[in-house]
Amino acid sequence: MTGIRPLTLAWVQQHLPDGERIVGSDVLHGGITAQMRKLTIGARDGSTRELVLRSYVDPFYVEHAEDSLTREANALTALAASGVTAPGLVAVDPTAAHCEYPSLLMTHLSGRTVLDDDGVEARVPLLARQLVAIHAVRPAERPRAYVALTTADTVVTPKGADAAAWAAAIDVIREPAPAYEGRFLHRDFQPGNVLFDVAAGAARITGVVDWAGTSWGPADLDVAHCAANLALLHGPDWGLRFAEAYEQAGGALAASRSERLYWLVRDALALSEEVSAVSQPWREAGRTDLSPRAVEERLNTYVIALIDTLG
Known part of the structure; x- marks a missing residue:
């Protein structure tokens, strides 16, 4: 898959149900500290869903990645039982034990950011x-x-x-x-x-x-x-x-x-x-x-x- 390193690709695949695979990958813009990608996941019946992969690749931010990813994983777990809509945690590798870079995999939310003055x-x-x-x-x-x-x-x-x-x-x-x-x-x-x-x-x-x-x-x-x-x-x-x-x-x-x-x-x-x-x-x-x-x-x-x- 273009743009995703082999170890990370294998790690993501390990956390997908049987019959699902990554069929697309798009860069998400707007982040400052981490690389963000939207992954399209395909099932055997032809249906698709989307996940988001956050990876810390910049050496400066990699130094702080374990703390940041652990906090995000804990937050997403806590928010799952709250009334606040946030991504769902799928998997996290805060120390890059399995991936090339410290990474977190989560569900994708619908909607978009709105930064215009109108409205x-x-x-x-x-x-x-x-x-x-x-x-x-x-x-x-x-x-x-x-x-x-x-x-x-x-x-x-x-x-x-x-x-x-x-x-x-x-x-x-x-x-x-x-x-x-x-x-x-x-x-x-x-x-x-x-x-x-x-x-x-x-x-x-x-x-x-x-x-x-x-x-x-x-x-x-x-x-x-x-x-x-x-x-x-x-x-x-x-x-x-x-x-x-x-x-x-x-x-x-x-x-x-x-x-x-x-x-x-x-x-x-x-x-x-x-x-x-x-x-x-x-x-x-x-x-x-x-x-x-x-x-x-x-x-x-x-x-x-x-x-x-x-x-």
Whole structure:
């Protein structure tokens, strides 16, 4: 099978029922850390179904693959008994004991990502309700505590940014993290990881993918991440409105303005370090207007808005 290494091909085949075989393979675009392929599985009666193969091939990400794949496998297992629609786990080889690269095999969900500005007003409440449902999951075993890698010293201030606003934002994350009530977190919940069925002008969510970062931590952190992505995709106002939509959907956020600001700013500043990596899949998906420079400008406007609104 073109594009799939022999050991991995054999491993996938071992996890298919008798009479099924791989009859097609297509690259899935949009991922940053792993190679994604949609596999078409054929049965003797001529019917087909689809699976998704995630493989970590980049040496940098291979180093972290065991942790990521184990967390994703555990998350998919926990979500199978929840009301959250996620891929079903078929098999996982987190240490590449059987495959050429660390890999995970899962079921394929219908739907597609929607990143266009058109219809965003209708999609934001759906995203908020979906995130509330994710935070309500209570797994038998908690995932590891969240990790925030960004520090005040690693923030990359965009060229031409509002120096005062960015200095104020950086000062915010110099403070200790606020106390929080732990929740089951996706940790990369944003429009690029949510699948929609859009028919006759209406939209509905068909599932949520990419659970490799699943963690335990504050609901505010997931909300902040989605808000920041919405701000960069659709404009800063949508970042500010997402927290409101989350609360309107029944979600609970930090009580004080300063605590909310901490999480919102922390995630926005984290994106400053990876503007090119974040925006490239968006451009590949058709948002050619979102050049790294355009995204930096939106990020700057969003940071200013956070400081002006909550600072």
